[in-house]
Amino acid sequence: MPKFKDREDAGRQLASQLSAWKAQNPVVMGIPRGGIPVAAPVAQSFNLPLLLLPMRRLQVPWDTKIVFGYVTDEGGVHLNQPLIGQVRLTVPEVQKIARREQLNLQKDLSTWGAPPITPLEEQTVLLIDDGMHTGWTLFSALEMLRARGARRILAAVPVTHFRAKRFVGRHCDELMCIQTVETPLYEIGNYYEDFPPVSNEQVQSLLKTVPPNPRQSAA
Helix, strand or coil, X not given: CCCECCHHHHHHHHHHHCHHHHHHCCEEEECCCCHHHHHHHHHHHHCCCEEECCEXXXXXXXXXXXXXXXXXXCCCEEECHHHHHHHCCCHHHHHHHHHHHXXXXXXXXXXXXXXXXXXXXXXXXXXXXXXXXXXXXXXXXXXXXXXXXXXXXXXXXXXXEHHHHHHHHCCCCEXXXXXXXXXXXXXXXXXXXXXXXXXXXXXXXXXXXXXXXXXXXXX
C-alpha cells in the first residue's frame, strides 16, 4: 500500500478529494496534535480559518500507550468506562489525571496562540485527524462537537482500519478516507514515510498559514 510522504502531503491529498465539501462552508477543525498538519492544507484550499478541537488524551499512568479518555480545555471529559474498569483506575485517579491534563492543554493552547472555537450551534464542522486505528479518538471528538452544538459533522482522515471506519461512520454525517486498511493497523505512522512528533513551533507556524477567523478579528 502506498505511503504518504508526511502529514502535509496527506492533507493536500485530502484537500483534493474534499473539494465538493467546500460548498457547505464548514468550520475546519483539526485534532491536536497530529491532525493539525493534515487539516492546514484543507483549510488553505478552502480559504477558511483553521481551528483546533481543544482535547487532550488521558493515559493510564503505568502504561501511557493505553488511552482511557479525553478532556477538553473546559474540563469536559469523554471516558471509555469499560477500559477504566479493566485497568482498575479509581474515580479519584481519573479526576486527578483529567484535571492535570486539562491544565496542560490550556498551557498548550496559550503557547500555540490557538484561536477560540466559534459558536458551533447550527454549524457544519469538518473534523480532520492523521488516521484512525480503533476510531475511538474520532468518536470522542465527535461527541465533544455534538456537546458544543454542532449541527452536522463531516470527518476525514488519510488512513483508517476498516473497523474504525465502520464504527466512526455510524456517528458522523459523512466520512472520507483515502486509504482503508483491511489488515491490522498497528501504528498510523507506518503509513507515512515521515511521521515525527508535531512540535509547538510547527503548530504555531501552521496557524499562521490560514486565513484568520473573521469573528475573532472583528472582536
